[in-house]
Amino acid sequence: xxxxxxxxxxxxxxxxxxxxxxxxxxxxxxxxxxxxxxxxxxxxxxxxxxxxxxxxxxxxxxxxxxxxxxxxxxxxxxxxxxxxxxxxxxxxxxxxxxxxxxxxxxxxxxxxxxxxxxxxxxxxxxxxxxxxxxxxxxxxxxxxxxxxxxxxxxxxxxxxxxxxxxxxxxxxxxxxxxxxx
Amino acid sequence: xxxxxxxxxxxxxxxxxxxxxxxxxxxxxxxxxxxxxxxxxxxxxxxxxxxxxxxxxxxxxxxxxxxxxxxxxxxxxxxxxxxxxxxxxxxxxxxxxxxxxxxxxxxxxxxxxxxxxxxxxxxxxxxxxxxxxxxxxxxxxxxxxxxxxxxxxxxxxxxxxxxxxxxxxxxxxx
Numbered sequence: 122x123x124x125x126x127x128x129x130x131x132x133x134x135x136x137x138x139x140x141x142x143x144x145x146x147x148x149x150x151x152x153x154x155x156x157x158x159x160x161x162x163x164x165x166x167x168x169x170x171x172x173x174x175x176x177x178x179x180x181x182x183x184x185x186x187x188x189x190x191x192x193x194x195x196x197x198x199x200x201x202x203x204x205x206x207x208x209x210x211x212x213x214x215x216x217x218x219x220x221x222x223x224x225x226x227x228x229x230x231x232x233x234x235x236x237x238x239x240x241x242x243x244x245x246x247x248x249x250x251x252x253x254x255x256x257x258x259x260x261x262x263x264x265x266x267x268x269x270x271x272x273x274x275x276x277x278x279x280x281x282x283x284x285x286x287x288x289x290x291x292x293x294x295x296x297x298x299x300x301x302x
Numbered sequence: 303x304x305x306x307x308x309x310x311x312x313x314x315x316x317x318x319x320x321x322x323x324x325x326x327x328x329x330x331x332x333x334x335x336x337x338x339x340x341x342x343x344x345x346x347x348x349x350x351x352x353x354x355x356x357x358x359x360x361x362x363x364x365x366x367x368x369x370x371x372x373x374x375x376x377x378x379x380x381x382x383x384x385x386x387x388x389x390x391x392x393x394x395x396x397x398x399x400x401x402x403x404x405x406x407x408x409x410x411x412x413x414x415x416x417x418x419x420x421x422x423x424x425x426x427x428x429x430x431x432x433x434x435x436x437x438x439x440x441x442x443x444x445x446x447x448x449x450x451x452x453x454x455x456x457x458x459x460x461x462x463x464x465x466x467x468x469x470x471x472x473x474x475x476x
Contacts, residue, residue: 174406174407175410175426193319196344
């Protein structure tokens with residue numbers, strides 16, 4: 122047997138985890154090998170001492186049957202409360218979801234939906250060459266709105282003069298219109 | 303106790319009667335958890351009841367419940383963030399002073415955490431390799447390796463001369 126295999130078997134044996142049939146075979150081998158026997162004894166002694174050290178604290182006293190019953194009832198009660206709490210949460214979540222869906226469906230089908238208007242530029246009206254700002258989106262500054270209004274008014278005036286100039290500059294082309302004028 | 307089981311509450315009640323003392327011991331041996339051992343035992347079985355269907359898939363009821371206890375203990379430690387040292391355990395007074403036992407206790411305390419935890423599950427709770435593997439969520443080979451490593455290390459610490467002789471025996475050198 123290889124030494125490393127022997128060591129593994131001896132450790133398993135010391136830890137009490139060797140199958141009985143393997144244990145018998147190992148015992149036969151150890152009986153014929155004094156070095157292996159010494160090693161087996163040393164390992165068994167180490168594990169035994171470790172067990173004593175690990176379990177040296179006073180073992181808890183077995184609890185009385187009645188106390189166990191009371192404890193178990195407490196465990197059962199806690200578990201029922203927790204389960205009830207979880208069920209309650211699920212129910213509440215389902216109710217909330219249902220209400221939300223109902224509200225949404227009602228909004229879509231029956232009731233008028235509030236109109237949402239997005240204004241991307243100031244609405245202007247020009248009266249007599251003076252621009253009046255009717256509404257303005259909040260994301261433009263007052264200065265910008267005023268500038269836009271002035272620019273718009275100037276542009277309208279300019280267009281008016283330009284058309285008049287065109288009429289005057291080409292009298293032959295639009296004779297009918299010119300007659301009307 | 304460790305055989306195939308019906309995951310009913312009656313079965314768990316029997317399990318509670320069987321395992322409560324061992325689990326109390328498991329918690330009480332950890333200084334940071336000792337004060338809350340009964341509450342932790344309670345939490346362990348509440349969780350076991352909540353997931354009782356998982357009992358069927360476990361190697362043994364004992365391993366399953368110890369696995370839950372380990373998680374409950376870890377959660378409690380995480381919440382409280384205590385400093386836990388095995389060597390600082392409030393040990394009961396020994397009937398007779400034993401220096402070797404004290405040395406072994408200190409040596410176990412010096413083991414790396416995975417080896418120590420595995421060794422204590424074997425020595426204190428008498429769990430099999432397979433059960434320990436389930437409790438810790440590691441392969442059986444890892445459990446074996448940790449245990450072997452722990453025993454070798456303890457022997458090196460306590461009997462350095464024997465360890466040298468063993469190495470010579472293993473390598474075949476005189």
